Amino acid sequence: MAAPCRGPLLLRVSFRRFFGVSASARSFSEDRKTHFGFETVPEEEKAKRVYKVFENVAQKYDVMNDAMSLGIHRLWKDALLHVMHPQPGARLLDVAGGTGDIAFRFLEYVRSQQERRAARSMQTQSWQDISSNYGTEDKDGSPESSAVVCDINKEMLKVGKQKADSTGTSAGLSWVVGDAEELPFDDDQFDIYTIAFGIRNVTHIDQALQEALRVLKPGGRFMCLEFSKVTNPVLARLYDAYSFQMIPVLGEVIAGDWKSYQYLVESIRRFPDQEEFKRMIEDTGFYCAQYHNLTGGVVALHSGFKL
DSSP: OOOOOOOOSSOOOOHHHHHTOHHHHGGGGGGOEEEETTEEEEHHHHHHHHHHHHHHHGGGHHHHHHHHHTTHHHHHHHHHHHHHOOOTTOEEEEETOTTOHHHHHHHHHHHHHHHHHHHHHHHHSOHHHHHHHTTTSOSOSOOOOEEEEEESOHHHHHHHHHHHHHHTOOTTEEEEEOBTTBOSSOSSOEEEEEEESOGGGOSOHHHHHHHHHHHEEEEEEEEEEEEOOOSSHHHHHHHHHHHHHHHHHHIIIIISOHHHHHHHHHHHHHSOOHHHHHHHHHHHTOEEEEEEEEGGGTEEEEEEEOO
8 A cells, every 4th residue: 555755764874884894794694594485594595595596497487477476477567667657768777687577668668658759749740840850850859768687696687688689679778797785886876776576585685775775866766566465364365375385386397396486485475564664665765665565465566765
């Protein structure tokens, strides 16, 4: 549900970035524990195991998304773009973007916006204006949009690049290997930051959120599409039964990998619910944090703005 626009709960400076301890803090991570699905593992081990999961599933990732969600994931991603409503000239960073679904949709959405603007412009011009401008301008006067897909997993990026090449959608698109917790970009670079079904796999969610805030321009928007807490008790029971009994089986049959999809199901249950994640976004320093439930809370779309 959408909440009233309000500022962050705490006005704070990132401890790690201010005191320069982000690198040294990692030296202590071997002694700290976190979750990998329902297991408790050292933090360093989680990152390696998550990498292995997505390395294993990369080639069948898109097929499995269709199978697991019965194709509904496409509607969730379309809803993200509808809420985003990017305009020509926007610069997108899609983190954990792997196979490029969000970036492709973003570029197509912006292109359709440009075409609509051009059509409206033609309708309001006289024949004399059209004739005099013909061949002297670009297709439209809009600045170029661009999308950067950033993922820590090289195999996922490889699949995304192959899709881009096969569909001829490489223009305005770039692919970068990078960690959501230590993004390889300067401050204030992007208009929109998206992360779809990826943030629950990050070891330190708070640090990933800080990085999102850092790389966004003032006025930029953070948007996260992630599995969440189902709000209807009946749907929740059906969803749990389907998740634990069917999804690992589909993973074994389609991708030959039961364990990776067992982890993915378990990781959803360990992720914060809608309100808790919204508070985390506010605590990071984002304003106007809100969320929309999709499919009864199976998925939630969270967003916030950098001021």
